[in-house]
Amino acid sequence: MKAEMMMLALLACAGTAFAAPREAMNAPAALETDDPGSTFSLTFTGSQGGSSYTAQRIHLTGTLVSNTAGTWASDVEMDITTPGGGMLTVLMGTGGTYATQSFDLVRALPGAPISPAGEWQFALRDTFQDGPGTPDSLINDLVVTLDDEPQPAPAATDLHEIGGGDGSDVPVLVTNAAIDSGGQIVWFKFSTAADALNGTTDYFDVDTYNPDDGAPAVGSINDTMIAVYAVDGSVVSEDDDSSGDYHSLLTFGADDPANWRPAHGNGYGGDGFNGDLVTGTYYLAVGCYAANFDAPFIATSTSAATGTILVNFYTNLPGGTTGPACGLADVGGVGGVAGADNHLDNNDFVVFIDFFFNHNPIADQGSTGGAPGADGAWDNNDFVVFIDNFFTAPASCR
Numbered sequence: 001m002k003a004e005m006m007m008l009a010l011l012a013c014a015g016t017a018f019a020a021p022r023e024a025m026n027a028p029a030a031l032e033t034d035d036p037g038s039t040f041s042l043t044f045t046g047s048q049g050g051s052s053y054t055a056q057r058i059h060l061t062g063t064l065v066s067n068t069a070g071t072w073a074s075d076v077e078m079d080i081t082t083p084g085g086g087m088l089t090v091l092m093g094t095g096g097t098y099a100t101q102s103f104d105l106v107r108a109l110p111g112a113p114i115s116p117a118g119e120w121q122f123a124l125r126d127t128f129q130d131g132p133g134t135p136d137s138l139i140n141d142l143v144v145t146l147d148d149e150p151q152p153a154p155a156a157t158d159l160h161e162i163g164g165g166d167g168s169d170v171p172v173l174v175t176n177a178a179i180d181s182g183g184q185i186v187w188f189k190f191s192t193a194a195d196a197l198n199g200t201t202d203y204f205d206v207d208t209y210n211p212d213d214g215a216p217a218v219g220s221i222n223d224t225m226i227a228v229y230a231v232d233g234s235v236v237s238e239d240d241d242s243s244g245d246y247h248s249l250l251t252f253g254a255d256d257p258a259n260w261r262p263a264h265g266n267g268y269g270g271d272g273f274n275g276d277l278v279t280g281t282y283y284l285a286v287g288c289y290a291a292n293f294d295a296p297f298i299a300t301s302t303s304a305a306t307g308t309i310l311v312n313f314y315t316n317l318p319g320g321t322t323g324p325a326c327g328l329a330d331v332g333g334v335g336g337v338a339g340a341d342n343h344l345d346n347n348d349f350v351v352f353i354d355f356f357f358n359h360n361p362i363a364d365q366g367s368t369g370g371a372p373g374a375d376g377a378w379d380n381n382d383f384v385v386f387i388d389n390f391f392t393a394p395a396s397c398r
């Protein structure tokens with residue numbers, strides 16, 4: 001009995017410790033990226049060591065070689081079609097002109113987990129033709145590996161569902177990204193209950209504009225960069241300076257000029273420029289210039305700036321705005337620092353009062369009659385709603 005228990009424990013450990021990688025295959029050498037781009041197929045067995053597995057991710061390693069003067073590494077894309085017909089496009093290189101560039105890429109598979117057994121199709125292309133008649137780039141030593149590990153999501157503050165706006169230029173949710181050390185990226189998780197599509201009147205916008213940020217400066221805490229990621233770790237959209245004074249804006253859905261949202265500062269307004277955001281769960285990465293956003297969930301920044309970035313969500317989508325787990329009163333953490341810490345105590349009062357007197361939108365929680373929701377005025381109603389939010393949050397928060 002004891003031995004059996006131990007064996008079960010060992011098997012349980014093995015199941016975790018030996019997840020991924022499962023199968024690896026070499027692609028043909030000297031793959032061309034255009035004129036025409038190379039296509040090839042690889043057949044995976046879908047089993048390893050005699051037992052079948054389900055695939056979650058694909059790894060691509062190899063070397064990109066420039067073959068025509070002026071071509072960019074970021075011109076090279078590869079379409080991957082799984083045996084079940086799932087499709088995925090991978091950007092193989094980064095940056096402009098180059099000589100060689102090695103790559104080590106990981107992507108979540110569409111519809112993962114999937115059965116990997118069968119023929120996989122691969123098609124390379126170069127999205128900008130620099131040398132007609134000559135392949136712009138070559139790919140050498142391409143190895144394709146499948147694993148059975150789900151793509152881990154970043155540690156993120158969960159804002160839950162965001163919706164229920166009335167179409168006015170008042171954010172339905174305002175939160176803070178506290179950048180405590182240079183190069184830090186702050187992650188939020190959120191969900192939507194409906195689609196925000198181009199060609200409709202429904203929109204979902206997020207910006208980092210803060211009128212109190214003072215003189216704009218490149219590379220300062222005001223010079224934000226943001227990206228929305230899908231749950232599979234792919235980048236939906238990213239932005240640097242579309243809002244005012246180097247702040248960032250991502251804008252989905254309603255794109256008819258009649259339905260544009262107001263600009264903030266000297267930036268662009270919400271105009272649906274980033275396309276569609278379908279119903280679902282997403283991650284928002286917030287950092288400072290210069291940031292780089294890659295799949296899967298790889299976000300980095302070379303900025304040395306520290307401070308607090310305001311994050312404003314605007315939407316007329318249905319549903320409700322839940323905010324962090326402890327609700328909208330969770331505005332401060334230990335020591336009176338700004339930002340939710342999933343706990344409600346005196347620090348939230350300290351930070352709320354600071355925000356209130358600085359006319360920070362986070363303190364604009366109430367409107368006339370003590371109704372929840374911002375109204376662009378900082379008065380007694382905001383205290384009423386903040387205190388309500390504080391005492392109606394789950395008891396476990398206090």
Ligand SMILES: [Ca+2]
Pocket residue numbers: 070071072075126127128129130131136
């Ligand atoms: Ca090219």
Ligand SMILES: [Ca+2]
Pocket residue numbers: 222223224225239240241246247248289
């Ligand atoms: Ca910026």
Ligand SMILES: [Ca+2]
Pocket residue numbers: 329330331332333339340341342343344345347348
């Ligand atoms: Ca708190």
Ligand SMILES: [Ca+2]
Pocket residue numbers: 363364365366367373374375376377378379381382
């Ligand atoms: Ca108010």
